[in-house]
Amino acid sequence: MYKIHTIDLHFQSEKHSIGAFLIETAKGPILIETGPESTWEYLDKGIQKIGYEIKDIQHVFLTHIHFDHAGAAWKLAQNGAKIYVHPIGIPHLANPEKLWNSAKMIYTDKMELLWGKMESIPEQQLIGVTDGDVVDLGDVQIKVWYTPGHAVHHNAYQIDDVIFTGDVAGVKIGDGPVVPPCPPPDINIELWKQSLKKLKDLKPRALYLTHFDLQKNPDELLSGLEIVLDDWVSFIKPFYDNQTPPESIVPQFMEYTRKQFLDKGLNAEEIQTYEFANPSWMSVNGLLRYWKLKEQGRI
Ligand SMILES: [Zn+2]
DSSP, X not given: OOEEEEEEOOGGXXXXXXXXXXXXXXXXXXXXXXXXXXXHHHHHHHHHHHTOOGGGOOEEEOSOOSXXXXXXXXXXXXXXXXXXXXXXXXXXXXXXXXXXXXXXXXXXXXXXXXXXXXXXOOGGGEEEOOTTOEEEETTEEEEEEEOXXXXXXXXXXXXXXXXXXXXXXXXXXXXXXXXXXXXXXXOOHHHXXXXXXXXHHTOOSXXXXXXXXXXXXXXXXXXXXXXXXXXXXXXXXXXXHXXXXXXXHHHHHHHHXXXXXXXXXXXXXXXXXXXXXSOHHHHHHHHHHHHHHHHTTOO
């Protein structure tokens, strides 16, 4: 019988911010998500603690190509792993310069500190998987569900009645509320809601969130996320309409979400962990871009 392990990657020395999942199958251990290259040491240690070495991992599934999910995939590829990802993500992993440089415009000199580094993955090790595909690993069948909305290159992966949801089912840390990570460039609220419905209709018993870990009330979580998604996107709209610059929206957005977190009983440290896993300034920029594309008729 296969077994699922969660590895805490201690991103920025914070617990429960970014996870990766190791699944022991009849065909050896596989990974879902790798975390960024900056947390490689924790991934390596986590794999060893379960009783394996990096080179034992021959199959790696990425929910999408954002650095906090996929940034270390190239190192696993160097050790021989096949990397499964939505086809839209393949060119970016094969030639990561463009992805890296556009992120660098946002993160400037913090790039290496946050994400480490990224090298290209040979195309023959990149396997495109999308909606309805099934990858057979002996006693484990991985069903692939295309779930855009957070990112255009986003898949969720199902094993029996549990689903690994990457970012599409939101961020929920400890007993805190579920919130939507909304970084630019491809936030699409309409597609996101369709993806949430798709996940609900699969009637999973549990979800594994990359940020962070096992959730046993999928229906409640997915419905809760839709409410916060609507709330956040409506909060940003008036700022978009009156062309407030993002840097003056961020403190107001942070104050607004801080109140929501305090209402749910979170303390300052817990709010900080949410901020690491899901930075407010990213969500402000992502939601502004959503409104812009919507106004231009591109969504
Ligand atoms: Zn993401």
